[in-house]
Amino acid sequence: METTAKQLELIDLSKTFITHTRGEVKAVQHVNITIKPGEFMTLLGPSGCGKTTLLRMIAGFELPTSGQILIGGKDVSSKTPDKRDIGMVFQNYALFPHLNVFNNIAYGLKLKKMPKDEIEERVHKALQIVQMDDFAQRVPAQMSGGQQQRVALARALVMEPSVLLFDEPLSNLDAKLRIHMRDEIRRIQKDIGITTVYVTHDQAEAMAMSDRVVILLEGVVQQVDSPQKVYQRPSNEFVSNFIGKANIFEGIVKSCDNQRAEVDIQGVVFSVPETVDYQVGTPVKIVVRPESILVGAKGFVSTVTKSVYMGTTQDYKVQCNGNEVEISDNNPTSKRVYDEGETMEFSLDQDSIHIL
């Protein structure tokens, strides 16, 4: 498969639905994103956040209320899906039930009136990529969900589209297969180097696959960043809670230079990496991941309310000055384990703290 990867630009894209029951619903609001050639971009958010609407606008199934969609610099906003040069993989595979695997994949090539031997060659190559060479004569009803999804992927790839779209492709598969398939999709995407937009509500999937992640809430983009950035430096409280678990502490800036800031959290002062120049005395919110809490270190005193052994970690919930704090203590075998009701002291790993 060869594609000349193209850039996908979403310019001030909005979509408002007018419904009978709820009046106006702003599904997508003023989205500006540029997806670079060959990039794997994931749209992530809770259900109803507008990610599917956004994808369906890119595909051409929904008409934007305003804004533009450019593929390779060309405006495709008013084109029908068949004229957009895109490939798409659907949640429920959407294979043509009346055609066998070969004809499913060859469907689009036949529409292009491609010579027969070329069709055959390309279909077999696509089947090889998804490792389904032996299944050409099967019909969809005779295959498992994972196999069907591979065929669906081959059907999208064989057209060598400029942009490949995925609409929660793995959510109908069982947990183990889901992990296997996400690695497969990522491997194939990297090999071919195709520009990809991937919709999911599963944050682990987003983290494992993407070059960059778009986090959406109620139609508004919250953050566009690499998985690491999104996890380590979430832009707001919603993002910090949506990606992984987060403890939010309130603190006051004590001093600040352009590399670190000293923050007073309930009387304990931490030196936090921070490039923003805060005024002394500014109240701030601080995100601390459960695994960035140092159990047993001096700092805060708390009461353990819940203690669960998870194998790789010992997870706690503790009460500290009226706040509930979640703690995940790594590799607990060699450490002291606190029981419910016990008093625990803890501190924060100051290099892993992030000011919101």
Place this chain on the structure above:
Amino acid sequence: MNSQSVNNSTLAGRKFNDTLRRMKFTFRDPILLISIVCVMIVVLLFILIPLITILKESLLDGGRLSAIHYSRAITSPFTRDIVWNTLKLGLSVSVLGTVVAFIFAYAITNLKLPSKRMFKVLSILPMISPPFVISLAAILLFGRSGLITRGLLGIRSDIYGFWGLMLTQTLSFFPIGFLMLTNLLQNIDPSVEEAAQALGASQFKVFRTVTLPLMAPGLANAALLIFIQSLADFGNAIVIGGNYTTMAVQIYQQGIGSYDMAGATALAVLLLLISMLAYLIQMGVIGKKSYVTMTGKAAKERILNGNKRATVPVYTFCMLVSVLVITMYALVPYGAFVRLWGADYSLTLRWIKYVFTIGMKYIVDSTVLSLISTPFAVILGLVSGYLIVRKDFLGKRFMESSILMAIALPGTVIGLGYVLTYNTPPLILTGGSLILVVALVIRSMPVGTRSAIAALKQIDPSIEEAASVCGASSKKVFTSVTIPLIRPVFFSSTVYSFIRGMTLVSTIIFLVSAKWQMLTVAIMNQVDQGLYGAANAYCLVLIGIVGIVMGTMSFVLKKLGVNLEAGY
């Protein structure tokens, strides 16, 4: 694309803007625009405008607005009798028909009985045969020179009238209820009934306290369906009604027989209102989600009830009905070879010869017109169903409700509407073959639309979206994906449309001319003149043609591996 056009601040205004925008989106594809316009034109010209013309004519007297036709109709005791006749018959047939339908459906789904297959086939038979095979046979059995009445009992009784109509309509229309109720009964999860049994209810108690209440909306729906059919029935009513005149027949007799079009229109509007009311109630019943569909498909096989106290009476009943139906269907072909029913039972080929010489024109015209109208009806049905389920456009609800409503329209009302509308400029169609084709198409297309809607709702739209992403235009998506996916509907629509074309009486009786004739009208005329031999022979030919076409179809379909029954 700019958002400045949204300058209406009211929600209604924005909704309208939004609709326009979505239309623009839909109409990026010219094929879609063309097909929407085509369906809309058909709906307007051949369903709505004729009805509006009837309404208009009924309110005009010599060019002036007047309610005189209505007041004349209401004050005339004759008309009042007719309305009462129609309602009395409709209610009786709907109750009786629903009971028979339920017994048959229950026997097939819940009881341990032999000869189920025969019951199934026999109960569907009246649906696909010409409307008056049953009434013709009833005359042969119970008429003035009937086999049983005169031959066996030696009485000169009279089947013509209420009792004869009730018998023939019940036999003709209970199959509709039977199909519907069978479907519903099969979808009741057996574990619900088993749960009641486990709680200590006897089998009869389970039936009375669980099965029957669960079926209540279904039974109401079946009763209304049969009621609508009875209201609209023309074939049985004209053949066996005798002096018991119903509205559907009176509309024809007043309009065509007595040239009192205006009087006919008032009656037609009345009949239309009653039918529409029944139709709306039926829609309401369906709208209230029946309990049954919520449990979904039965998870396991039902254990059939073998209790003799239930099976023996039900089996006896089904058997009696079946024997009656078999006898009736055997009598008509037999009667085609009998010299003079009631007097001279010697065999003859006279009627067959008659039909193939003098009657040849009827046979050829009917077959040709049905063959022409079938593809139009099928394509219009599928396309309109597709547009309604899958596409977004202004007037979609209007299109859907107009077409589905047309299923409940009495054929005589439509026929009258065509005569009134297309007998005068700007568009004169009567007298030719075109209006007959139109009538045949309109009488069968809505059923195709309804089954296409039902089938498409089962199919995930992303399959079609996948095709369009692969580069297929909307026309290509329809022909290469949608049609193959709803193949059973496609074929059953074809069969249905053809049969419907061959057997239709009510609408076309207004439209036949010297140039174009129909087989069913010929049968009706023969019965009218008491020439039962010829009528029987025509029926036999009709059944033969339908049989040949269906046989060819199912042979072709078997080769293609399509299950015909899956479509309806």
